[in-house]
Amino acid sequence: MPELPEVETTVRGLARVLEGRTITRVEARRADLRRPFPVDLAQALTGARVTGLTRRAKYGLIHTDRDRTMVFHLGMSGRWRIDPGEIGKHDHLVIDTSDGQTLALNDARRFGSVDLVDTARLDEWPAFAALGPEPLGEGLTANHLADAFANRIAAVKLLLLDQRIVAGLGNIYVCEALNRAKIHPEREGGKVTKASLARLVPEIRAVLEEAILAGGSTLRDYVRPDGELGYFAKDWRVYGREGEVCPCGGTVLRVPQGGRSSFFCAKCQK
């Protein structure tokens, strides 16, 4: 499913076909995804010129010369299809551009979202207001995590999924980063040593950067905007590998945490 590297890859792919172009047509083929589409979505975007694309946490931002920014979240199964040919039943939003291209936001499980946010107040948008630092930015440090984890009894795994602590980490890359840093996912946040946090921060960055370089991971339904599959999934060391061998020689285990699966190695993750 799309996590930060997949959103980053998507944003880069969309930038190639959207930047500098004018949106000539917007068709919402249903009224909502997880939330209603803005009622004036088509009106607000038709005729707008795309000035650039960026990413914040797991959100993609399409900036235009209008006063609102289109913000999308891919949820669990969202993907943009470029020049899809035939429009399918899960292509919920279709955009045509001035140079004759068509983009379709496809989202079978409809956990995604599309919003229009006042560009001058992007940071105040509710979904953005409380976000923690970007994991690939300067704000993520061992000190930041130590402060955020202090006196917390919740498992380190769950704290890393809290977007207010770090913005953009999801289940896959938290599992991978904890394995690389040799930290047990069930360890109490407040009891993770400073030395462990100092190992963790560069491993978070490394696994995300490697996944971006690989073009994004794939489970079964992630496709890059240009239709190519991401190739990082084969490089997962623990995620989805219950019963297989960890690089240290131990066995990968699966435990439920917060209603979802954590994968880890009890031999090297303490």
Next chain:
DNA sequence: CCCTCGCCCTGCTGGC
């Protein structure tokens, strides 16, 4: 504030 849990949604998988 902290923590847990359930809901949203559909497609795929495994068991019978």
Next chain:
DNA sequence: TGCCAGCAGGGCGAGG
């Protein structure tokens, strides 16, 4: 072959 329960899980709201 078909049916159905279980699973995938980010974000968000409710409740303890």
